[in-house]
Amino acid sequence: MVWELTDDVEAFASTSDDFLRSRPVEHTVFLTLVDTLRRRGLHAYGSGAPIFGQWRTDDGAVDGVLLQTPPHPMMFSRLPGGAVAAALDALAGRSLPGVNMLVDDAATFVADWPAPAAAEKMRVRLYRLGELTPPSPPAGTARIAGPGDRDLLVRWFSEFAEAINDVAEESPGPVVDDRLAYGGITLWEVDGSPVSTAARSRPEAGMVRIQMVYTPTVHRGHGYGGAATSAASRAALDEGASEVVLFTDLSNPTSNGLYQRLGYRPVLDRVVMEFSS
Incomplete structure (x- = not known):
């Protein structure tokens, strides 16, 4: 199992589409972000280059995604066991302004992310x-x-x-x-x-x-x-x-x-x- 990172929105869309559409309510923001980036260009949300990632299972299936449109925090889908710790390794050396994650996943990620300090900005509920x-x-x-x-x-x-x-x-x-x-x-x-x-x-x-x-x-x-x-x-x-x-x-x-x-x-x-x- 491994994270695959890319800056190619079309490649990400083609391989993650089935996963995202399998739970459109839960993946609402990912679906609209990808659609906007494909229609309006990679800098629709800011001057920085977006980054996309997929968590691949041993049989090659996508079972988790990440997406960041700088300067916004990096957003993660619900992640299976092991994917949070692996994300820390996959993103090592990158400068992140923050993360947007499910509450339990965020606690694990933030505990080991090498930032001087982390502060909770907001808790949101999806309805x-x-x-x-x-x-x-x-x-x-x-x-x-x-x-x-x-x-x-x-x-x-x-x-x-x-x-x-x-x-x-x-x-x-x-x-x-x-x-x-x-x-x-x-x-x-x-x-x-x-x-x-x-x-x-x-x-x-x-x-x-x-x-x-x-x-x-x-x-x-x-x-x-x-x-x-x-x-x-x-x-x-x-x-x-x-x-x-x-x-x-x-x-x-x-x-x-x-x-x-x-x-x-x-x-x-x-x-x-x-x-x-």
């Missing part, structure tokens, strides 16, 4: 939608965002990244443009003015992920975020998604409670660890 239960509708209506909303959305996406302390691109413009191109952003508006938004990913293996749910501070407390999320989830289902998923920050009880009321159910927990240089 999948059971039966969508829309909230009591607040004032307003949902609509799909269009090109005329671009400037507002660029500002909101920047505010969202700052709010969650995420490593953002210099400008979220390309991200907004990409989602506008396929109608992937829902707005909730009141009296013709947008007050909240929820984006959704392109479908991959029947899976769609709700992303970047954001309500500016001035509009919070009215149920607009829940309404936008519900509308975006319904749009994904209406377009044929068999699975709709989302992540929440476990330190935010408001969002975790909201999404469960909408019909989302827990799947797994991940932790993002940051390494000091």
Whole structure:
């Protein structure tokens, strides 16, 4: 059993596709990252070169993957026994800003990674939608965002990244443009003015992920975020998604409670660890 590392997204996609699509809910981020890198180029998430890895069993099957788009932490799938320790050897000498792993795997990796210090940045929970239960509708209506909303959305996406302390691109413009191109952003508006938004990913293996749910501070407390999320989830289902998923920050009880009321159910927990240089 061995890790195979590559900087070739096409090679990685061709050999890991069956593994990733075998559990599209669990592998939601890997599927959307690979799709984006293939469509928008290797520097879609930053100037650094991505790295991809596969854990091969003795019979050659893929049973685990890793992926990093610098400057973001390296993300690992669920790993079988022995793969975490082997990853430490395979990545020796590389400079990592951090890792994004299942909680138990992260504890093992961080204990032996040669960084001066490691700090927990965030714990997140993956949810999948059971039966969508829309909230009591607040004032307003949902609509799909269009090109005329671009400037507002660029500002909101920047505010969202700052709010969650995420490593953002210099400008979220390309991200907004990409989602506008396929109608992937829902707005909730009141009296013709947008007050909240929820984006959704392109479908991959029947899976769609709700992303970047954001309500500016001035509009919070009215149920607009829940309404936008519900509308975006319904749009994904209406377009044929068999699975709709989302992540929440476990330190935010408001969002975790909201999404469960909408019909989302827990799947797994991940932790993002940051390494000091």
